[in-house]
Amino acid sequence: MTRRQERLFVLEASSDGRLFSVNPEGSAKKVLVTGCRIPDGVAVDVVAGHIYWTNMGFPPENDGSIERVDLDGGNRTTIVPSGVTHTPKQLHLEAAGRKLYWGDREGMRVMRCDLDGSHLETLVQAGQGEDDRRDETKWCVGVTVDPVAGHLYWTQKGPSDAGLGRILRAGIDLPAGESPAERGDIEVLFDGLPEPIDLELDLAEHMLYWTDRGDPPRGNTVNRAPTDPPGGRRTPEILMTHLMEGIGIALDPDGVRMYITDLAGNVYAAGLDGSGQREILILQGNLTGIAHAVLPRGTAV
Incomplete structure (x- = not known):
């Protein structure tokens, strides 16, 4: 059997914000980009050979952006310029539709665009103005x-450790005649969560995964x-505990693995059920987003 060529792509948001890649066991670390302005979410387009990430910027200044590089770190390009999105956070690539989706924290919205930054849209607007912010x-x-079911999922995290976090769902497209601020199709799937952050879907198993950086026992x-259990009753299952402010999560359903980052600088690997948890990297700075990619054989990394 031919072994897959895999890499993890990880963001480090300390003073000299970095994008780096490693093998799934944590070896062969390579820094691809430096000088990112508080990078937070990362996504990989294997087909086109690109890595995308968000820069939060300085949140009070409304100066966030989204950038792109090739898989080897070359051809760095800004696709969503500073000020078009306020504080872009976690990022998702919808490969079939060729769209990027992200949460905009202080912008209080969920946004998307084409992979070159064009056709920018606001899909959800949770608030308006300084008081709401x-x-x-x-x-x-x-x-x-979930492009098959036509669903968009997002977190509204609430204050730190407040137990006011929520996970919500709506249609992937804005309903005709409705505005992002007044959508009639929004469902609250979970509320009263400590502080939910990043989301991932196992589409084949119809399972939603997320990190929570709030207080134990349900946080960290x-x-x-x-996503749609029989009878409609959704009960979260805690798979891993004792994270040091968990942030990013990436799934590898084919490998039955997941990878998680925390702000203490650790990268964890575990089975999709949380079994076999281990640290593959430690003390790497303030780690945020993480993405897993299966690359074409022979890709230079």
């Missing part, structure tokens, strides 16, 4: 998409729940 329950952070965890 101070209400952290309106801050949108994590995002993922990795969780999962079925």
Whole structure:
């Protein structure tokens, strides 16, 4: 059997914000980009050979951006310039539709665009103006998409450790005649969560995964729940605990693995059920987003 060529792509948001890649066991670390302005979410387009990431910028200044490089770190390009999105956070690539989706925290919205930054859209607007911006329950952070069922998922994390976090769902497209601020199709799937951050979907198993950086016992965890369980009752299952402010999550369903980052600088690997948890990297700076990619054989990394 031919072994897959895999890489993890990880963001480090300390003083000299970096994008780096490693093998799934944590070896062969390669720094691809430096000088990122508080990078937070990362996604990989294997088909086109690109890595995308968000820069939060300085949140009070409304100066976030999204950049792109080739898989080897070359051809760095800004696709969403500073000021078009306020504080872009976690990022999702919907490969079939060729779209990028992200949560805009202080912008209080969920946005998307084409892979070159064109056709920018706001899909959800949770608040407007400075008064709403101070209400952290309106801050949108994590995002993922189910293109088959036509669903958009996102987190509104709430204040730190407040137990006011939510995970919501709506249609992938804005309903005709409705505005992003007044959508009638929004469902609240979970509320009262400590501080939910990043989202991932196992589409084959109809399972939603997320990190939560709030207080234990339900915070500093990795969780999962079925998207549409029989009877409609969704009960989160805690898969991992004792993270040091968990942020990013990436799934490898084919390999039955997941990878998680935390702000203490650790990268963890575990089975999709949380079994076999181990640290593959430690003390790497303030780690945020993570993406897993299976690359064409022979790709230079």
